[in-house]
Amino acid sequence: MKFDLNHLSRLANLRxxxxxxxxxPGQLEKIIDWVGQLSCLETDQxxxxxxxxxxxxxxxxxxxxxxxxxxxxAMAPDKEDNFVKVPRVLAxx
Amino acid sequence: xxxxxxxxxxxxxVNLVRSGQVSLAEIVEDYIGQIExxxxxxxxxxxxxxxxxxxxxxxxxxxxxxxxxxxxxxAIKDNIVTKGLRTTCGSKILENFVPPYNATxxxxxxxxxxxxxxxxxxxxxxxxxSTENSAFFxxxxxxxxxxxxxxxxxxxxxAVAAREAAAALGSExxxxxxxxxxxxxxxxxxxTYGRISRYGLVAFASSLDQIGPLARNVPxxxxxxxxxxxxDRRDSTSADLPVPDYFSNLExxxxxxxxxxxxxxxxxxxxxxxxxxxxxxxxxxxxxxFKLSTVSFPSxxxxxxxxxxxxxxxASSNLARFDGVRYxxxxxxxxxxxxxxxxxxxxxxxxxxxxxxxxxxxLSSGYYEAYYARAAKxxxxxxxxxxxxxxxxxxxxxxxxxxxxxxxxEKQDPLSMYLQDYFTVTANLAGLPxxxxxxxxTAAGLPFGVQLIGPDFSESELFKVAFLLEKSFNFxxxxxGITTVREEEE
Numbered sequence: 053m054k055f056d057l058n059h060l061s062r063l064a065n066l067r068x069x070x071x072x073x074x075x076x077p078g079q080l081e082k083i084i085d086w087v088g089q090l091s092c093l094e095t096d097q098x099x100x101x102x103x104x105x106x107x108x109x110x111x112x113x114x115x116x117x118x119x120x121x122x123x124x125x126a127m128a129p130d131k132e133d134n135f136v137k138v139p140r141v142l143a144x145x
Numbered sequence: 146x147x148x149x150x151x152x153x154x155x156x157x158x159v160n161l162v163r164s165g166q167v168s169l170a171e172i173v174e175d176y177i178g179q180i181e182x183x184x185x186x187x188x189x190x191x192x193x194x195x196x197x198x199x200x201x202x203x204x205x206x207x208x209x210x211x212x213x214x215x216x217x218x219x220a221i222k223d224n225i226v227t228k229g230l231r232t233t234c235g236s237k238i239l240e241n242f243v244p245p246y247n248a249t250x251x252x253x254x255x256x257x258x259x260x261x262x263x264x265x266x267x268x269x270x271x272x273x274x275s276t277e278n279s280a281f282f283x284x285x286x287x288x289x290x291x292x293x294x295x296x297x298x299x300x301x302x303x304a305v306a307a308r309e310a311a312a313a314l315g316s317e318x319x320x321x322x323x324x325x326x327x328x329x330x331x332x333x334x335x336x337t338y339g340r341i342s343r344y345g346l347v348a349f350a351s352s353l354d355q356i357g358p359l360a361r362n363v364p365x366x367x368x369x370x371x372x373x374x375x376x377d378r379r380d381s382t383s384a385d386l387p388v389p390d391y392f393s394n395l396e397x398x399x400x401x402x403x404x405x406x407x408x409x410x411x412x413x414x415x416x417x418x419x420x421x422x423x424x425x426x427x428x429x430x431x432x433x434x435f436k437l438s439t440v441s442f443p444s445x446x447x448x449x450x451x452x453x454x455x456x457x458x459x460a461s462s463n464l465a466r467f468d469g470v471r472y473x474x475x476x477x478x479x480x481x482x483x484x485x486x487x488x489x490x491x492x493x494x495x496x497x498x499x500x501x502x503x504x505x506x507x508l509s510s511g512y513y514e515a516y517y518a519r520a521a522k523x524x525x526x527x528x529x530x531x532x533x534x535x536x537x538x539x540x541x542x543x544x545x546x547x548x549x550x551x552x553x554x555e556k557q558d559p560l561s562m563y564l565q566d567y568f569t570v571t572a573n574l575a576g577l578p579x580x581x582x583x584x585x586x587t588a589a590g591l592p593f594g595v596q597l598i599g600p601d602f603s604e605s606e607l608f609k610v611a612f613l614l615e616k617s618f619n620f621x622x623x624x625x626g627i628t629t630v631r632e633e634e635e
Contacts, residue, residue, distance in 0.1 A: 055506055056514075057502070059509075060502050060505045060506055060509065061502070063462060063505050063509065064489075064501050064505045065465075065482075065485045065486050065489050066467070066486065066489050066490055066493070066501060066502070067486055067487075067490040068490075068498065069490060070438055071495075072495050072498065076495065076497075076498065076499060076502070077581075079499060079558075079560075080499065080502055080503065080506075082560060083453065083499070083503055083559065083560060083563075084503065084506060085451060086453075086560060087450040087454050087507075087516065087520075088450075088516075089447070089450055089501075090447055090451060090454070090516075090519055090520060090523055091515070091519065092447075093444060093447045093519075093523050093526065095519070095522040095523055095525070095526045100521065100522045100525070101521050101522075101525040101528065103338050103352040103353075103382070103446075103576050104338065104339060104384075104576075104577065105384055105601055106339060106384045106385070106386060106601075107385075108381065108382070108385075109376075109378070109385050111378060111381075119167060119245055119246065120287055120353050123245040124245065124471075126245075127242070127243070127245065127471065127472035127473075127616045128470075128471055129469060129470075129472075129475035130471065130475070134150045136470060136471055138481050138484065139478055139479055139481050139483075139484050140209055140479065140480055140481065140584070141480075141482050142480075143479075143480040143483075
C-alpha cells in the first residue's frame with residue numbers, strides 16, 4: 053500500500069527525524085499491508101460496535117467548581133497575567 | 146522481622162497492620178530498603194515517593210481507625226495521574242508534568258489508607274509490550290535481568306515481582322497488564338470495560354483503555370479490585386452497578402464449571418513450551434472437575450489487525466492534545482503552527498509517532514471505509530463470537546502470551562512486537578474481563594501465564610476459578626537474587 057507520508061505527517065503535526073526518516077516509511081508500509089489482511093474477513097455486521105453494554109447515567113446540568121486558575125496556569129510552559137502565552141499565530145512575513 | 150515484611154502479600158500485610166502487630170511505617174521503611182537495594186538493577190520506577198509515603202504511614206499508624214488497605218504498599222503506573230507527584234507517561238513530552246489532581250483510583254486507594262510508594266516505568270503512552278519504548282530507560286525482568294518484564298505495565302509488574310511493592314496498578318489497551326503479569330509470574334486483571342473508573346488515566350485508545358491491578362496472588366488481586374472498582378460520575382463510561390466483595394467471594398462455591406478452550410489451529414506458531422503448558426492446565430482443570438470443550442473463533446486471527454487499526458486511530462486523536470500549549474514540554478519557536486510540530490517531533494518517541502501516523506492514515510479521507518470502518522465491523526464480529534461462545538461455556542482459557550519473556554533488544558521489528566498481543570487483544574476489543582495467572586516455569590526458569598476470559602462483569606467467577614487453579618499449581622514466585630539475596634547479606 054502506497055501512502056503519502058508527507059501528507060500524513062502534516063495532518064498529524066509531526067516530522068520524522070534522523071533514523072526515523074530512514075526506518076519509519078518501510079515499517080509503516082509493512083504494518084499497513086499487514087492490517088490490510090482484514091479485507092479478507094467476511095463481515096455481515098451492520099450493527100455498529102459500542103464498547104458500553106450497560107445504561108449510562110446522565111450528569112445533572114449544574115455548574116461546578118473547576119480547578120483553581122492559578123494551579124492550571126502553573127502547568128503552562130509560558131504565561132502572562134491570567135493567560136497561557138503562545139508564539140504569534142500568524143507568521144510575520 | 147524486616148526480612149519478611151516485603152515478602153508478605155497485600156492481604157497478609159493489611160491484616161498485620163489492622164490488628165496492630167506491625168506498624169505501617171515499618172512496612173514502608175522495609176520497602177524503601179528493598180527498592181534501594183534492587184531498583185538500580187531492575188529499574189522499575191521512574192519516580193519514588195518515599196518522603197510523603199513515610200509521613201502518611203506514620204499518620205495512619207497514629208489513628209486507631211484504619212482503612213481496608215492500611216498495610217498495602219502500592220506502585221502506580223506512570224500514566225495514572227497523582228496530585229503533586231510527577232506523571233510522565235514514559236514520555237519526554239510530559240517529563241516534568243506534575244498533575245494538579247488525582248485519578249479516581251488514587252483517591253479510592255488513599256481513602257482506604259493504601260500507600261503510594263512510587264510511579265512505575267512504562268512504554269511511552271502505554272504503547273509497547275516490553276517497556277523498552279520508555280523515553281527514559283528499559284525495565285528489567287526480575288526473573289532474568291537480561292529479559293524484558295513485558296509491557297506496557299512492565300515497571301508495575303517488575304516492582305511487584307521484585308518485592309519493591311506489595312501490588313501495583315497498571316493499565317490495559319491490548320494486554321498491557323496481563324502480558325507483564327505473565328512474564329513476571331504475577332496475577333493481573335483487565336476488568337470489564339466500565340468496571341474501574343478511568344478518570345485520571347492518560348487516554349491512549351478510549352474505547353479499549355482500562356486500569357487493572359497486578360498482585361502476587363489471586364486473593365490480593367481480588368482485594369485490590371474491590372477497592373478501586375465502582376461507579377464514578379467523572380468517567381462517562383463508568384458502569385453504575387454494585388461492586389461485589391471479590392475477596393470474600395473467593396470462598397463461595399463455584400456455580401459455573403464449563404470452560405472453553407481454543408482449537409489447536411489457533412495455537413500454531415506458539416512457543417512449544419507455552420503450548421505444552423496450556424495443555425497441562427487443561428488437564429489440571431479436568432482433574433478439578435471442570436467440563437472442558439473447544440470453542441469456535443473463526444475471527445480470532447483477525448483480532449490483531451483489527452486492534453492495530455482501532456487503537457492507533459483513537460491514539461492519533463487522543464494524542465492531539467499534546468501540543469505544547471497548556472502543559473508539558475514546549476519547543477521554542479517564533480510561530481504557533483511550527484511550535485506544535487516541533488514540540489511533537491521532539492517530544493514523542495518513534496513508536497508513538499508510528500502509531501499516530503498509522504491512525505492518521507486509517508482515519509484519512511479515502512482510506513477510512515477500507516480501514517477504520519472495516520475494523521469497527523470486525524470488532525463487532527469478534528464480540529458476537531464471544532457472545533455465542535458464552536452460550537456454550539462459562540469462561541474461556543487461553544495462554545496469556547505466545548512465548549515467555551524475551552531478551553532486551555530481541556524484537557527490533559515493530560510487527561514482531563505487535564504479535565505479543567495475539568491472545569490478549571480479543572478481550573479488549575470485546576470489552577470483556579480477563580485475568581492472567583502464573584501456571585508454572587519454563588525449563589529455563591521463566592514464568593508461564595494462562596488467562597481466563599469471562600462475560601461482562603464476571604470478575605467474581607474469574608477470581609474464584611483462578612484461585613482454585615492457583616492452589617492446584619502451587620506456584621512460587623520467589624526469585625533467586627531478589628528474595629534470597631538479603632539472606633546472603635545478613
